[in-house]
Amino acid sequence: MSSLYVSLKTPISQSSCLRRRFNLGREPSQLCRINGQRAPTTCVSVGVEAPENAGKKLGFLTSKEVIEAEAKYLVGTYARAPVAVVSGKGSKLYDVEGREYLDLSSGIAVNALGHGDEDWLKAVIEQANTLTHVSNIYYSLPQVELAERLVASSFADRVFFTNSGTEANEAAIKFARKFQRNLHLDVKRPATEFIAFSNCFHGRTMGALALTSKEHYRSPFEPVMPGVTFVEYGNIQATKELIQRGKTAAVFVEPIQGEGGIYSATKEFLQFLRAACDEAGALLVFDEVQCGLGRTGYLWAHEAYGVFPDIMTLAKPLAGGLPIGAVLLTERIASAIAYGDHGSTFAGGPLVCNAALAVLDKISKPDFLSSVSKKGFHFKEILKQKLGGNPHVKEIRGPGLIIGIELDVSGSPVVDACRESGLLVLTAGKGNVVRLVPPLIITEDELSQAADILYQALLVLDEKK
Numbered sequence: 394m395s396s397l398y399v400s401l402k403t404p405i406s407q408s409s410c411l412r413r414r415f416n417l418g419r420e421p422s423q424l425c426r427i428n429g430q431r432a433p434t435t436c437v438s439v440g441v442e443a444p445e446n447a448g449k450k451l452g453f454l455t456s457k458e459v460i461e462a463e464a465k466y467l468v469g470t471y472a473r474a475p476v477a478v479v480s481g482k483g484s485k486l487y488d489v490e491g492r493e494y495l496d497l498s499s500g501i502a503v504n505a506l507g508h509g510d511e512d513w514l515k516a517v518i519e520q521a522n523t524l525t526h527v528s529n530i531y532y533s534l535p536q537v538e539l540a541e542r543l544v545a546s547s548f549a550d551r552v553f554f555t556n557s558g559t560e561a562n563e564a565a566i567k568f569a570r571k572f573q574r575n576l577h578l579d580v581k582r583p584a585t586e587f588i589a590f591s592n593c594f595h596g597r598t599m600g601a602l603a604l605t606s607k608e609h610y611r612s613p614f615e616p617v618m619p620g621v622t623f624v625e626y627g628n629i630q631a632t633k634e635l636i637q638r639g640k641t642a643a644v645f646v647e648p649i650q651g652e653g654g655i656y657s658a659t660k661e662f663l664q665f666l667r668a669a670c671d672e673a674g675a676l677l678v679f680d681e682v683q684c685g686l687g688r689t690g691y692l693w694a695h696e697a698y699g700v701f702p703d704i705m706t707l708a709k710p711l712a713g714g715l716p717i718g719a720v721l722l723t724e725r726i727a728s729a730i731a732y733g734d735h736g737s738t739f740a741g742g743p744l745v746c747n748a749a750l751a752v753l754d755k756i757s758k759p760d761f762l763s764s765v766s767k768k769g770f771h772f773k774e775i776l777k778q779k780l781g782g783n784p785h786v787k788e789i790r791g792p793g794l795i796i797g798i799e800l801d802v803s804g805s806p807v808v809d810a811c812r813e814s815g816l817l818v819l820t821a822g823k824g825n826v827v828r829l830v831p832p833l834i835i836t837e838d839e840l841s842q843a844a845d846i847l848y849q850a851l852l853v854l855d856e857k858k
């Protein structure tokens with residue numbers, strides 16, 4: 394019997410509803426089988442074993458039951474794929490029925506180390522056993538250590554932690570506004586406006602949402618933060634005209650757009666943005682929430698361009714699946730921020746920061762980063778060979794392991810067909826891009842397997858005609 398199971402048992406047994414759900418009273422050995430087979434488990438040396446067959450442990454016997462309960466109790470914000478995931482190991486996920494999936498979605502570019510990485514798990518368990526949460530009223534060691542490591546490996550001088558990507562962008566918005574206000578204390582109207590670009594995605598909270606280009610995300614919630622202008626991604630002339638008006642507090646840009654469809658900025662565009670921001674006194678913010686932290690084969694996506702921002706936002710893979718976000722900034726901007734200007738109860742907690750240290754340790758190693766580039770290059774080559782002949786495939790693009798297959802039709806039937814064949818992939822853009830963001834630890838064999846499934850899945854497009 395696992396010690397985690399034992400520790401859950403006492404408080405839960407007080408509720409008869411939960412008693413039914415958690416199958417209390419049954420021997421754990423009875424709960425550890427899916428279709429008669431043991432589900433994959435993770436065991437680390439600190440002596441805590443993951444509960445085997447977590448689905449049955451919670452009282453759900455089939456995916457259908459999970460899907461029905463979700464439809465009844467959850468707010469309907471997610472059009473979920475019909476997969477009820479219970480466990481994962483490496484690049485594989487397993488559902489309630491024990492079906493195996495090759496995961497090229499990585500929790501939307503989050504699980505860089507795959508599922509259940511043992512060093513990550515050890516960092517989480519050891520820290521949970523030491524100190525999980527303490528708030529930002531006090532100092533905590535993993536937070537300070539993580540900030541020091543992020544500073545040492547980037548352009549930045551200081552770090553502010555958040556709990557998600559959208560919160561990192563909210564903080565960046567506030568820091569940019571405060572910086573401009575301090576810089577122009579003598580001016581009645583300091584620069585408060587923002588520039589963002591077509592196909593960009595910066596988050597779902599009111600400020601980050603205002604910076605997100607897709608109108609149907611914004612329009613039901615208007616008015617969102619005013620003062621944002623969208624310019625075509627890569628359009629130097631239009632950006633120049635706007636920024637020269639002197640009202641721009643900051644320009645937000647993803648060096649590689651993820652949700653928008655896997656579009657890479659050109660070097661010329663980012664260099665122009667840097668120079669134009671400097672000239673106009675605006676700040677340049679790189680949103681590397683999706684493309685940063687090793688995904689492109691560089692620790693920071695902008696390294697490939699040799700252009701550096703004033704502020705960079707991070708999130709998704711940083712804590713290996715635990716919620717975290719970070720804003721990295723230069724001293725010039727940080728010095729405009731005072732006590733009380735921003736804060737968070739949870740952000741930068743010891744548990745997530747210790748997990749992030751384990752992630753950063755691995756992904757920042759030169760060998761790890763070059764393996765991402767190599768695998769990405771190889772994967773794109775085999776995708777081009779195998780899929781290039783399909784008339785629906787317009788382009789296969791993206792650096793490292795953030796790859797988009799642009800189609801001339803919706804990618805949804807392809808995503809569905811992949812899933813039915815045991816491969817999890819995402820869409821992006823206007824739904825016409827199949828997005829591949831595998832765990833960075835994926836093997837070349839697994840990538841070849843994914844390419845074979847994608848080849849077959851693309852054939853459904855003609856069958857559906």
Ligand SMILES: Cc1ncc(COP(=O)(O)O)c(C=O)c1O
Nearest residue numbers: 557558559594595596651682683
């Ligand atoms: C580039 C970018 N910025 C911000 C976000 C928002 O991150 P979160 O969902 O953690 O709030 C995302 C999420 O997909 C993203 O891709």
